[in-house]
Amino acid sequence: MKKKTSFSTKGQKADIGNITIYRMLANRYADKVGPFIFLDHIVPKLSDGVKNSGTGAHPHRGIATLTYVLDGEVEHFDSRGNHQRVHSGGIQWMKAGNGILHDETLNADSQSVNNLMHAFQFWINLPSNIKSEDPEYLAIQSSEVPQQKFAEDKGWLKVIVGAYEDLNSRIPNYSEQFLYHIHLEAGTDFTISLGDKIEVAAFLPSRKTVLNDLEFQAGEFIEFDRTAGEITLQNNEDQATDLLLFGGEEYTEPIAAEGPFVMNSSSGIAEAYRDFYAGKYGTLKHQKGKV
Template identity: 40%
Template sequence: MKQVTSQHDVQPEKVGSITIGRALPNAAAKFVGPIMMLDHLPRRVIAPGEIPEPDGSFAHPHRGIATFSYVLEGGLVHADSTGGYGTISAGGVQWMKAGNGIVHDEMLPADLRKNGGTTHCFQFWINLPAKNKAEPAAYMPAPTEDLPVAALPSGQASLKALLGTYEGNRSPIPTYANEFIWHVRIEPMGSARVDLPRGLHAAGFLPGQGAIVGGTGVAAQRLFFLDEDGAEVEIVNASADPLDVLLFGGEPILEPVASRGPFVMNTEAELNDAFREFREGKYGQITYPPEVA
């Protein structure tokens, strides 16, 4: 049975007008397999008109990574310089391979900005192997109905494969280093045993409430790392409310990493090229669809 080796509080970060919690990287680790960042926008109620209308000022570039967003409540709109555009609602995910360069923007849907409502979401950054950093950028949304859900043996929990595969249940989103992101939901006073791939780095995050993981109490809003022994982890929900747990990890990419701002490459020279080509306009510009307004 896997054990918790350490656990860590999130660090507050300002993203535009919203404060998020950055769970990864932290003082203990820069990566979990190829996953190098996890940002959490905790559940919050948006008042009508609280969020300003998008004006393109949040648009920003990426290169050398894939971004992966998961919406628990509310929605998220994506637009990018390759013409990629989509809206995902509660339970859906979106993946963007930055590849050799892209500019993208992420916004709350117009109805949520206008009428108010609840939002709760996550974003991961995933390092790409060198060969995939040179590929053209791509975008792919997946609504909740396209993401497989497996019942766990206890009968008290389920696992949704957001990325990767669980016992033959495969997410449609591409992977490069056996990376996985799973959403485990455990019923009140229930428990679950989750099989984890042997030989892969693994961690988890508790966005809403604490739990007992591998016999260790882990508080809410904490990232926890799992050891490499055993093939499964037991998670116990001692609360009267359903418990949400994100489990994620993958195979380390054993290549040099050079990162600065929104770019993750293999050398400083490649980073310099990434910034130069962005300044030269080679990543293109976003043409916003009328329905974004």
């Protein structure tokens, strides 16, 4: 049985400097999909050669941030001393845990002649017992991302988070969760089966695609119902298309969110701010260009 569409929507513009961003989640219909509570799409743009200044040092607590770089290079710094560059096709994951400061900058990839910048940032809500743990950081380059090629050269699936068949992401799972990048060549299709009570959404970053017999446009965010069933992706166009499919089991604990903090109560938010202003998240020392 095919899963039914609950809703579809397009994001709200949330630009930072000269980078064009569309906020896809939270949206007017949903504030979460499984453990995922935030999704920004940094739309494709040719670099003008001027280095971006980054987001600026800022705190997080209670979540994990995940940046998936399709094109470009993200440079990361945090108050735990982590400093790394992730190149096109790579992932950076940071468990904020009980509090951290970080900064990240997206620019053209220094290892590629492609001057395109294109990325996604997700926030993954952590269970209450993990929110109190120390921060962690992972940099996963493109060659380390698990990938399965489809038969007959139909395309491929990359496992960014979670598992697919015998493939497993290096990113820790604190609940059932998944994030797949699916690439379909022209005139091909792919079907995936999902279990009962699993929240799932799709995002189309570049081209229109048919999902369970309904056509959706580039830039659309689509959520499906929570009953067990299949999602069939069809690319009826004459060019390849890409799709992000993500979700997991429902996050059932209370959610209190304010600014860069996501906790389980208003008192948890207040404590997050107190600790930040008390300097408990450490300090950030930028040494850009030295990795």
